[in-house]
Amino acid sequence: MTAPWADWDHILKIDPDKDLPDGVTYGDLCATGTDAIEVGGTMGITEENMADVIAACAEHDVPLYQEPSSPDVVIEDDALDGYLIPTVFNAGSPFWITGAHKEWVRLDRDLDWERTSTEAYIVMNPEADVATYTEADCDLEADEVAAYATVAERMFGQEIVYLEYSGTLGDEEIVEAASEATDESTLFYGGGIHDYDSAYSMAQYADVIVVGDLAHEEGIDAVRETVDAASDA
Ligand code: 1GP
Numbered sequence: 001m002t003a004p005w006a007d008w009d010h011i012l013k014i015d016p017d018k019d020l021p022d023g024v025t026y027g028d029l030c031a032t033g034t035d036a037i038e039v040g041g042t043m044g045i046t047e048e049n050m051a052d053v054i055a056a057c058a059e060h061d062v063p064l065y066q067e068p069s070s071p072d073v074v075i076e077d078d079a080l081d082g083y084l085i086p087t088v089f090n091a092g093s094p095f096w097i098t099g100a101h102k103e104w105v106r107l108d109r110d111l112d113w114e115r116t117s118t119e120a121y122i123v124m125n126p127e128a129d130v131a132t133y134t135e136a137d138c139d140l141e142a143d144e145v146a147a148y149a150t151v152a153e154r155m156f157g158q159e160i161v162y163l164e165y166s167g168t169l170g171d172e173e174i175v176e177a178a179s180e181a182t183d184e185s186t187l188f189y190g191g192g193i194h195d196y197d198s199a200y201s202m203a204q205y206a207d208v209i210v211v212g213d214l215a216h217e218e219g220i221d222a223v224r225e226t227v228d229a230a231s232d233a
Contacts, residue, residue, distance in 0.1 A: 003117070003159055004063060004081070005186045005208060008035035011069070012223060013190065013212040016053040017044030021219040026053065029061035030222050033227040036208070038084060038161040040067030042129040051075050067119070071104035084160070089120050090146050113230035119160040120152035124174070125191060128166040142174045145180035153185040165191025166212065169198050170204070179205040194218075199226035202205025203233035 012034040016027070018041070030037060039053050046231050050066065050073050057064050058079030067084045068074045069212045074083065088096040105111060122145055123136035131138055140148070145163070152158040163170065167194030179187055189202045190210030203209045 003186065005036070005180035005188075007162060009191075009203065009210045009233075010034045010227050011036050011038050011188070011208055011210045012215055013038045013040060013210050014053055014057070014215060015041035015212065016046075016049035017041050018216040020216060024215075024219045026056035027060050030057055030062045030216055031222065032061065032220060032223045034211075035208075035222070036063040036065060036081075038065045038067050040069060040084075042069055042133055045069050045073050047073050048139045049074065051077070054080065056174045068182070070100060071107060074108070080115065083112070084118060085116060085118045086121050086162070087118050087153055088130075088134045088136060089122055089143075090136050090138070090140065092137060096134040100139040109116070117159060119162040119188065120149075120156065120158035120185075121162045121164050122152075122178070123164045123166075124170060125165045125168045127168070128164075128191075130164060130166055131171055134206075140174075142171075143179040146177040147173050149178045149181040149185070149187070153182055158185055159186045160188055162188040162190065162210075163206070165189075168192045169194075170202060172201055173200055175205040179207075182207075195222065196229045200233050 026139050037057050048078050049140050054075050054077050063081045065084050108120045123131050126138040137212050149161045161182050186207045188208045189206030193199045193211050209230050
Protein backbone atom coordinates (compact mmCIF):
# COMPACT_ATOMS: atom_id res chain seq x y z
CA MET A 1 0.00 0.00 0.00
CA THR A 2 1.34 3.42 -0.94
CA ALA A 3 1.81 5.83 1.93
CA PRO A 4 -0.57 8.79 1.76
CA TRP A 5 2.28 11.33 1.75
CA ALA A 6 3.63 9.81 -1.47
CA ASP A 7 0.86 11.79 -3.21
CA TRP A 8 1.20 15.02 -1.26
CA ASP A 9 2.86 18.28 -2.34
CA HIS A 10 1.95 20.53 0.59
CA ILE A 11 1.33 20.27 4.32
CA LEU A 12 0.00 23.02 6.51
CA LYS A 13 1.42 22.74 10.00
CA ILE A 14 -0.70 24.37 12.67
CA ASP A 15 0.93 25.21 15.99
CA PRO A 16 -1.62 24.95 18.84
CA ASP A 17 0.38 27.49 20.86
CA LYS A 18 0.03 30.21 18.20
CA ASP A 19 -2.99 32.34 17.39
CA LEU A 20 -4.60 32.66 13.98
CA PRO A 21 -4.77 36.06 12.24
CA ASP A 22 -7.93 38.09 12.90
CA GLY A 23 -10.91 36.68 11.06
CA VAL A 24 -9.18 33.43 10.02
CA THR A 25 -10.68 30.14 11.19
CA TYR A 26 -9.30 26.60 11.25
CA GLY A 27 -11.92 25.82 8.62
CA ASP A 28 -10.40 28.47 6.34
CA LEU A 29 -6.97 26.91 6.76
CA CYS A 30 -8.32 23.43 6.00
CA ALA A 31 -9.86 24.80 2.79
CA THR A 32 -6.64 26.30 1.36
CA GLY A 33 -6.06 23.28 -0.89
CA THR A 34 -3.29 21.87 1.29
CA ASP A 35 -2.92 18.08 1.10
CA ALA A 36 -2.83 17.55 4.85
CA ILE A 37 -2.94 19.33 8.16
CA GLU A 38 -0.28 18.47 10.72
CA VAL A 39 -0.94 19.73 14.23
CA GLY A 40 2.23 20.22 16.20
CA GLY A 41 4.72 22.59 17.75
CA THR A 42 7.71 22.66 20.04
CA MET A 43 7.00 25.08 22.89
CA GLY A 44 3.85 25.68 24.93
CA ILE A 45 2.15 22.48 23.77
CA THR A 46 -0.44 21.03 26.12
CA GLU A 47 -2.91 18.20 25.84
CA GLU A 48 -5.65 20.81 25.95
CA ASN A 49 -4.47 23.12 23.17
CA MET A 50 -3.62 20.09 20.99
CA ALA A 51 -7.07 18.55 21.52
CA ASP A 52 -8.80 21.88 20.77
CA VAL A 53 -7.06 22.39 17.43
CA ILE A 54 -7.53 18.75 16.40
CA ALA A 55 -11.24 18.98 17.21
CA ALA A 56 -11.57 22.21 15.21
CA CYS A 57 -9.84 20.72 12.15
CA ALA A 58 -11.66 17.39 12.42
CA GLU A 59 -14.87 19.10 11.28
CA HIS A 60 -13.32 19.67 7.85
CA ASP A 61 -12.57 17.34 5.01
CA VAL A 62 -8.76 17.25 4.89
CA PRO A 63 -6.32 14.54 6.05
CA LEU A 64 -5.46 15.28 9.65
CA TYR A 65 -2.29 14.23 11.47
CA GLN A 66 -0.89 14.92 14.89
CA GLU A 67 2.82 15.51 15.35
CA PRO A 68 3.29 15.19 19.10
CA SER A 69 6.41 16.76 20.60
CA SER A 70 6.26 14.54 23.67
CA PRO A 71 4.33 11.45 24.79
CA ASP A 72 2.14 13.36 27.23
CA VAL A 73 0.44 15.41 24.52
CA VAL A 74 -0.62 12.51 22.29
CA ILE A 75 -4.35 12.86 21.61
CA GLU A 76 -6.53 9.84 21.00
CA ASP A 77 -9.11 10.97 18.50
CA ASP A 78 -10.70 8.82 15.77
CA ALA A 79 -10.73 11.86 13.50
CA LEU A 80 -6.95 11.67 13.19
CA ASP A 81 -5.66 9.92 10.09
CA GLY A 82 -2.43 9.28 11.86
CA TYR A 83 0.44 10.24 14.11
CA LEU A 84 3.71 11.50 12.65
CA ILE A 85 6.36 10.97 15.29
CA PRO A 86 9.54 13.01 15.00
CA THR A 87 12.91 11.44 15.62
CA VAL A 88 15.81 13.87 15.30
CA PHE A 89 18.74 12.22 13.55
CA ASN A 90 21.19 15.03 14.39
CA ALA A 91 20.00 15.53 17.97
CA GLY A 92 22.66 16.04 20.64
CA SER A 93 20.80 13.87 23.07
CA PRO A 94 19.59 10.33 22.39
CA PHE A 95 16.40 11.28 24.21
CA TRP A 96 15.20 12.90 20.95
CA ILE A 97 16.27 9.97 18.80
CA THR A 98 14.78 7.05 20.71
CA GLY A 99 14.51 8.03 24.39
CA ALA A 100 11.17 9.86 24.35
CA HIS A 101 9.85 7.12 22.09
CA LYS A 102 10.89 4.43 24.55
CA GLU A 103 9.00 6.22 27.32
CA TRP A 104 5.90 6.53 25.15
CA VAL A 105 5.91 2.83 24.29
CA ARG A 106 6.54 1.95 27.94
CA LEU A 107 3.65 4.05 29.21
CA ASP A 108 1.14 3.42 26.42
CA ARG A 109 0.86 -0.28 25.78
CA ASP A 110 -1.98 0.07 23.27
CA LEU A 111 -0.17 2.09 20.67
CA ASP A 112 -2.07 2.27 17.40
CA TRP A 113 0.69 1.07 15.05
CA GLU A 114 -1.59 1.18 11.99
CA ARG A 115 -1.79 4.94 12.32
CA THR A 116 1.73 5.60 13.64
CA SER A 117 4.68 6.61 11.42
CA THR A 118 7.97 8.33 12.07
CA GLU A 119 9.61 11.35 10.48
CA ALA A 120 13.42 11.35 10.37
CA TYR A 121 14.23 14.97 11.13
CA ILE A 122 17.43 16.70 10.17
CA VAL A 123 17.27 20.02 12.06
CA MET A 124 19.17 22.82 10.30
CA ASN A 125 18.37 26.20 11.89
CA PRO A 126 20.38 26.58 15.13
CA GLU A 127 18.14 29.51 16.17
CA ALA A 128 14.95 27.45 16.13
CA ASP A 129 13.37 26.17 19.34
CA VAL A 130 13.53 22.63 18.02
CA ALA A 131 17.31 22.95 17.59
CA THR A 132 17.98 24.24 21.11
CA TYR A 133 15.48 21.82 22.62
CA THR A 134 17.09 18.77 20.98
CA GLU A 135 20.65 20.18 21.13
CA ALA A 136 20.90 19.50 17.42
CA ASP A 137 24.19 19.78 15.58
CA CYS A 138 23.10 22.10 12.76
CA ASP A 139 26.60 22.81 11.49
CA LEU A 140 26.32 20.41 8.57
CA GLU A 141 27.65 20.54 5.02
CA ALA A 142 25.51 19.37 2.10
CA ASP A 143 27.27 16.00 1.91
CA GLU A 144 26.62 15.41 5.61
CA VAL A 145 22.93 16.20 5.21
CA ALA A 146 22.80 13.87 2.21
CA ALA A 147 24.48 11.16 4.27
CA TYR A 148 21.99 11.59 7.11
CA ALA A 149 19.17 11.26 4.57
CA THR A 150 20.71 8.04 3.23
CA VAL A 151 21.19 6.66 6.75
CA ALA A 152 17.54 7.42 7.47
CA GLU A 153 16.33 5.79 4.27
CA ARG A 154 18.68 2.85 3.82
CA MET A 155 19.75 1.91 7.32
CA PHE A 156 16.70 2.89 9.35
CA GLY A 157 13.99 2.36 6.70
CA GLN A 158 12.42 5.76 7.31
CA GLU A 159 9.55 6.57 4.98
CA ILE A 160 9.82 10.29 5.66
CA VAL A 161 12.98 12.39 5.80
CA TYR A 162 12.21 15.87 7.13
CA LEU A 163 14.67 18.66 6.40
CA GLU A 164 13.72 21.22 9.05
CA TYR A 165 14.77 24.86 8.78
CA SER A 166 11.89 26.07 10.97
CA GLY A 167 11.80 29.88 10.96
CA THR A 168 14.27 30.44 8.13
CA LEU A 169 14.42 29.57 4.46
CA GLY A 170 16.82 26.74 3.68
CA ASP A 171 19.81 26.54 1.43
CA GLU A 172 18.73 25.28 -2.01
CA GLU A 173 21.94 23.35 -2.52
CA ILE A 174 21.39 21.43 0.69
CA VAL A 175 17.77 20.66 -0.14
CA GLU A 176 18.89 19.47 -3.56
CA ALA A 177 21.54 17.24 -1.97
CA ALA A 178 18.94 15.71 0.36
CA SER A 179 16.63 15.22 -2.59
CA GLU A 180 19.30 13.41 -4.59
CA ALA A 181 20.09 11.22 -1.59
CA THR A 182 16.51 10.06 -1.11
CA ASP A 183 15.05 7.54 -3.43
CA GLU A 184 12.26 5.66 -1.69
CA SER A 185 11.74 8.02 1.25
CA THR A 186 9.51 11.04 0.86
CA LEU A 187 11.47 14.26 1.46
CA PHE A 188 9.62 16.86 3.53
CA TYR A 189 11.05 20.37 3.61
CA GLY A 190 9.90 22.95 6.18
CA GLY A 191 11.08 26.42 7.16
CA GLY A 192 10.65 30.05 6.20
CA ILE A 193 8.29 29.55 3.26
CA HIS A 194 6.55 32.92 2.94
CA ASP A 195 5.34 33.36 -0.64
CA TYR A 196 5.03 31.70 -4.04
CA ASP A 197 8.72 32.00 -4.95
CA SER A 198 10.12 30.66 -1.69
CA ALA A 199 7.63 27.79 -1.84
CA TYR A 200 8.58 27.04 -5.44
CA SER A 201 12.32 27.16 -4.73
CA MET A 202 12.03 24.46 -2.07
CA ALA A 203 9.29 22.44 -3.79
CA GLN A 204 11.43 21.95 -6.88
CA TYR A 205 13.62 19.63 -4.76
CA ALA A 206 11.45 18.46 -1.86
CA ASP A 207 8.60 16.04 -2.42
CA VAL A 208 6.44 17.86 0.11
CA ILE A 209 6.78 21.38 1.50
CA VAL A 210 5.58 22.18 5.00
CA VAL A 211 4.24 25.66 5.71
CA GLY A 212 3.91 26.74 9.33
CA ASP A 213 4.25 30.30 10.63
CA LEU A 214 2.82 31.87 7.48
CA ALA A 215 -0.64 30.58 8.40
CA HIS A 216 -0.40 32.20 11.83
CA GLU A 217 1.14 35.44 10.60
CA GLU A 218 -0.41 36.14 7.18
CA GLY A 219 -3.46 33.97 6.70
CA ILE A 220 -5.29 32.37 3.84
CA ASP A 221 -4.19 34.08 0.62
CA ALA A 222 -0.52 33.71 1.48
CA VAL A 223 -0.99 30.02 2.25
CA ARG A 224 -2.89 29.48 -1.01
CA GLU A 225 0.04 30.92 -2.98
CA THR A 226 2.32 28.29 -1.45
CA VAL A 227 -0.18 25.53 -2.30
CA ASP A 228 -0.13 26.72 -5.93
CA ALA A 229 3.68 26.81 -5.98
CA ALA A 230 3.90 23.29 -4.55
CA SER A 231 1.70 21.88 -7.27
CA ASP A 232 3.41 23.91 -10.03
CA ALA A 233 6.93 22.81 -9.04
C1 1GP B 1 8.02 23.92 11.26
O1 1GP B 1 8.84 23.00 9.21
C2 1GP B 1 7.79 23.73 9.80
O2 1GP B 1 8.14 22.68 11.89
C3 1GP B 1 7.49 25.00 9.06
O3 1GP B 1 8.40 26.03 9.34
O4 1GP B 1 7.08 27.78 10.55
O5 1GP B 1 9.19 28.37 9.30
O6 1GP B 1 7.10 27.72 8.06
P1 1GP B 1 7.91 27.57 9.32
